[in-house]
Amino acid sequence: MALFAIPTHVVFGTEALSQAGAYMKKFGNRALVVTGPHVARSPMVCELKKALEKEEIAYMVFDGITGEPTDEMIRQGLEAYKKSHSRFIIGIGGGSPLDAAKAIALMSVQEKDTEIAVFMGEPIYCQVPKIVAIPTTSGTGSEATKFTVITNTKTDVKMLLAGDCLIPDLAVINYEYTMDMPKSVTASTGLDALTHAIESYTSRKASELTDVYAISAVKRIMRYLPIVYNNGNDGVAREQMALAAFEAGVCINNASVTLVHGMSRPIGAIFHVSHGTSNAMLLGECLSFAMDGACERFANLGRACGYAEEGEDDMAAAEKFVAAVREVIKTCEIPTISEYGIDVKAFAKAIPKMAEDAMASGSPGNTRKTICKEDCERIYHKLIS
Numbered sequence: 322m323a324l325f326a327i328p329t330h331v332v333f334g335t336e337a338l339s340q341a342g343a344y345m346k347k348f349g350n351r352a353l354v355v356t357g358p359h360v361a362r363s364p365m366v367c368e369l370k371k372a373l374e375k376e377e378i379a380y381m382v383f384d385g386i387t388g389e390p391t392d393e394m395i396r397q398g399l400e401a402y403k404k405s406h407s408r409f410i411i412g413i414g415g416g417s418p419l420d421a422a423k424a425i426a427l428m429s430v431q432e433k434d435t436e437i438a439v440f441m442g443e444p445i446y447c448q449v450p451k452i453v454a455i456p457t458t459s460g461t462g463s464e465a466t467k468f469t470v471i472t473n474t475k476t477d478v479k480m481l482l483a484g485d486c487l488i489p490d491l492a493v494i495n496y497e498y499t500m501d502m503p504k505s506v507t508a509s510t511g512l513d514a515l516t517h518a519i520e521s522y523t524s525r526k527a528s529e530l531t532d533v534y535a536i537s538a539v540k541r542i543m544r545y546l547p548i549v550y551n552n553g554n555d556g557v558a559r560e561q562m563a564l565a566a567f568e569a570g571v572c573i574n575n576a577s578v579t580l581v582h583g584m585s586r587p588i589g590a591i592f593h594v595s596h597g598t599s600n601a602m603l604l605g606e607c608l609s610f611a612m613d614g615a616c617e618r619f620a621n622l623g624r625a626c627g628y629a630e631e632g633e634d635d636m637a638a639a640e641k642f643v644a645a646v647r648e649v650i651k652t653c654e655i656p657t658i659s660e661y662g663i664d665v666k667a668f669a670k671a672i673p674k675m676a677e678d679a680m681a682s683g684s685p686g687n688t689r690k691t692i693c694k695e696d697c698e699r700i701y702h703k704l705i706s
């Protein structure tokens with residue numbers, strides 16, 4: 322049996338926000354808008370304010386999400402939520418404000434002085450205020466998932482919190498909001514979405530339903546990411562990437578991630594590399610390692626994308642797919658560990674701990690190949706050799 326969960330409503334297209342007003346009206350007459358200082362001054366937030374005003378929904382803008390969200394930012398957001406007497410929460414921006422909106426919703430129904438850290442690794446069951454997610458990047462898929470990642474500032478651990486109650490009630494997706502993404506963000510978020518789609522398709526938890534979304538997302542991203550990286554004004558490519566990021570988010574929500582995400586989080590935590598970039602640094606090596614454990618699946622992706630013929634041998638088709646992924650990573654000019662400015666000796670020294678943390682996260686265990694700590698260590702070493 323496979324459980325399959327997605328947002329209750331998804332409004333997609335250039336008129337998405339105006340159409341979303343009627344749904345938001347049902348969520349209450351006061352909203353907290355959670356975002357970062359840059360997006361807060363953008364035309365997107367102006368449009369959101371107008372949509373809320375049209376529906377006579379009062380709002381307060383909390384623009385305190387200045388980077389990947391921390392427990393401290395969530396505390397401040399919670400204060401704003403309570404002070405504004407809001408009834409529901411709207412996250413607008415990249416993955417960080419969307420994750421923050423979910424965490425504020427969660428904390429708004431807890432007893433006073435509850436620490437968000439208590440939810441780490443625990444199944445979350447509670448009724449939270451309605452959550453609206455409006456992405457302005459095409460990558461994290463947070464608009465489609467039950468996950469939120471919040472940094473614990475006391476321990477410096479990125480806490481993964483998960484619960485079906487955190488799946489947004491409404492996702493509003495307008496590719497025009499992604500047009501201003503800088504090249505490097507287009508690359509890292511696009512490759513994050515690609516990683517989601519490939520990992521979920523080759524995950525032990527994949528199901529027939531997630532396969533449909535995963536194949537579709539991989540096809541779109543392999544075709545359109547190189548195009549949009551080279552020309553950020555290509556509206557067709559931006560639209561395809563926005564669709565793919567949502568599809569890939571649905572995939573990880575239901576089939577989880579595998580080796581790349583498991584190994585990526587420790588790089589992010591220790592060397593402060595953004596999530597999409599650290600995934601992209603690992604993607605080629607991890608796929609080459611995982612390929613023979615799920616040869617048929619990688620071959621299917623190769624055939625679906627047109628890199629291999631229908632009757633072609635699985636191993637050859639799988640190799641062609643992984644080679645094509647490496648080519649896209651190259652096109653997106655993803656830096657190596659040393660090009661990123663990380664001290665190679667410090668990276669080498671951190672490898673045993675990173676490998677241990679990666680294994681402890683559980684994600685590598687979803688890969689269709691038995692993986693041990695030493696395998697992770699070997700892959701980390703390849704990144705600096």
Ligand SMILES: [Fe+2]
Pocket residue numbers: 461513517582596
């Ligand atoms: Fe990701």
